[in-house]
Amino acid sequence: MDNVKPRVKVPSKASAGESVTIKTLISHPMESGQRKDKDGNVIPEHIIDRFTATFNGETIIDVAMEPAISTNPYFEFQAKVPESGTFTFTWHDQDGDVYEETGEITVG
Amino acid sequence: LALLPFPVSAAVEDAVTEFTGGTEPGEGGVELNAPEIAENGNTVPVEVSAPGASAILLLAAGNPEPVVATFNFGPMAGSQTASTRIRLAKTQDVIAIAKLEDGSFARTTKNVKVTIGGCGG
Numbered sequence: 001m002d003n004v005k006p007r008v009k010v011p012s013k014a015s016a017g018e019s020v021t022i023k024t025l026i027s028h029p030m031e032s033g034q035r036k037d038k039d040g041n042v043i044p045e046h047i048i049d050r051f052t053a054t055f056n057g058e059t060i061i062d063v064a065m066e067p068a069i070s071t072n073p074y075f076e077f078q079a080k081v082p083e084s085g086t087f088t089f090t091w092h093d094q095d096g097d098v099y100e101e102t103g104e105i106t107v108g
Numbered sequence: 109l110a111l112l113p114f115p116v117s118a119a120v121e122d123a124v125t126e127f128t129g130g131t132e133p134g135e136g137g138v139e140l141n142a143p144e145i146a147e148n149g150n151t152v153p154v155e156v157s158a159p160g161a162s163a164i165l166l167l168a169a170g171n172p173e174p175v176v177a178t179f180n181f182g183p184m185a186g187s188q189t190a191s192t193r194i195r196l197a198k199t200q201d202v203i204a205i206a207k208l209e210d211g212s213f214a215r216t217t218k219n220v221k222v223t224i225g226g227c228g229g
Contacts, residue, residue, distance in 0.1 A: 059182025
């Protein structure tokens, strides 16, 4: 799907072993499959059905999503940061597309 | 949103049983934060939390499809807490069930009054 824009808020620095708060948002209609168009036809379901966040390849959170997640899905959660590294965030669209965003953090 | 023909409570219990494998969830060990009154059912902020849990199932008992999301926590989770925004079709119970560290399950429910239903209609 075109025009899908992920946004993440990740701190750039942390102390070793600290937990940091991460906020993610992605622009997506999350069409629920419950709506009808003006002619009374059901608008087909089209959602992101999975979101994952990893740090240096290890899972932070893995969310199975249903149509009851609001338009422009938002998630806030916490991650451990034992060392400097890379956060990777992926959103899996039902249409097969995968949207990815990364963030770097330095532990000092 | 039109009322659907199937009994919603059965759909809820089916989803719970699928998650718990039939184990009866206990009280305590899982928290659910949601507003008492949501003016706009299209985007209702909720937070689930269950220290040590491996997974939390979030359900909206009065929605046409009650399962909202399943949060699975990995080794890099800083806490077993997550916030998101959900759709609620009408005033209803929101339910969180956590799979705790010892393999048992905990359940909590919060009633949310919805002023304008959020079924995307």
